[in-house]
Amino acid sequence: MARIENYIGDNKLLALRDLIDGAKSIALFSHVNPDGDTCGSALALAAVLRKLDKDVELYCPSEVGGKLAFLDGWREYAAPKHREYYDLGIIVDCSDRNRLGECAAVADFCHMIAVIDHHKTSNLQCDLAIVRPEASATAELVFEIIDRLYPQFLDKDIAQLLFAAIVTDSGGFSFSSVSATTYAIGAELISLGVKPAPIFDHFLKATDKRVFDLRNRVLSRTKFFFDGKLGMIAFFPDDFAATGTSERDTEGVVNFVRDVVGVKIAVAMTETENEKFKVSIRTDDDVDASRIASVFDGGGHKNAAGCRIFGCFEEVEERLLKACGDWL
Numbered sequence: 001m002a003r004i005e006n007y008i009g010d011n012k013l014l015a016l017r018d019l020i021d022g023a024k025s026i027a028l029f030s031h032v033n034p035d036g037d038t039c040g041s042a043l044a045l046a047a048v049l050r051k052l053d054k055d056v057e058l059y060c061p062s063e064v065g066g067k068l069a070f071l072d073g074w075r076e077y078a079a080p081k082h083r084e085y086y087d088l089g090i091i092v093d094c095s096d097r098n099r100l101g102e103c104a105a106v107a108d109f110c111h112m113i114a115v116i117d118h119h120k121t122s123n124l125q126c127d128l129a130i131v132r133p134e135a136s137a138t139a140e141l142v143f144e145i146i147d148r149l150y151p152q153f154l155d156k157d158i159a160q161l162l163f164a165a166i167v168t169d170s171g172g173f174s175f176s177s178v179s180a181t182t183y184a185i186g187a188e189l190i191s192l193g194v195k196p197a198p199i200f201d202h203f204l205k206a207t208d209k210r211v212f213d214l215r216n217r218v219l220s221r222t223k224f225f226f227d228g229k230l231g232m233i234a235f236f237p238d239d240f241a242a243t244g245t246s247e248r249d250t251e252g253v254v255n256f257v258r259d260v261v262g263v264k265i266a267v268a269m270t271e272t273e274n275e276k277f278k279v280s281i282r283t284d285d286d287v288d289a290s291r292i293a294s295v296f297d298g299g300g301h302k303n304a305a306g307c308r309i310f311g312c313f314e315e316v317e318e319r320l321l322k323a324c325g326d327w328l
């Protein structure tokens, strides 16, 4: 039987319990352009905190919807807020203040701040940091927190949220970040009643026809450099207009480029505003994506990172080519 590794030391775990015990009102924060991990983890925590009779509100600087509408409680992000001040703020799956967007101002008004995250780099000021890059998803850490501090509340609904979070952040238990612990937690969640197949289908397979069209359009223009070791795609406002899609639908498309045999670095550029590009970088094991992103003040994980670059497309492409070329 695989053992679930404890990533969080007892001191931090008890410190978190103290913070929670000392708080009546708690705000939970998810990052901009949210994914299954930041929302699934925050919603699981919210469910537990409510069972502890806390007054909980959820924040995300982006609209939460689309595929994330699968997650129980997702509408709470859009619910009207009753407070401006919270005893405790918990920032979930986010290592960078910029990724809190306008919600950073709300976090500033929390009496205490805890961060639960698995990103390598963190620039957030906080009272308690539970940051473990070994975890494939923040949800692994949230599982550990609930399992060790509040096991009586770990039910099927919470298990479903955590399973969805792990599936989305680990590419369905397939990325190099996945460990025996990831699978052991998955098995534990399944034993609590989670049905894996519908979660895999929803998050990893089901494709809206419009997204399918967007994908074909953008992938058909893929450019390869350095003997096929670097692949680049770009999403422009025209692509979204022509297919009836939005920036949110770019999620995961870059992986099709990374999966091409020989590609070591795959880059997706999305022009979010005129001459402003959001850049996603995916790499194979030999290349550290977070170090490429850090050239442009971004960050992330070893094999998945991102940044923002301003400039016309040709300039942005040129700068990325140079930063990636240093690794190839």
Ligand SMILES: [Mn+2]
Pocket: 037, 038, 093, 118, 136, 137, 138, 169
């Ligand atoms: Mn994550």
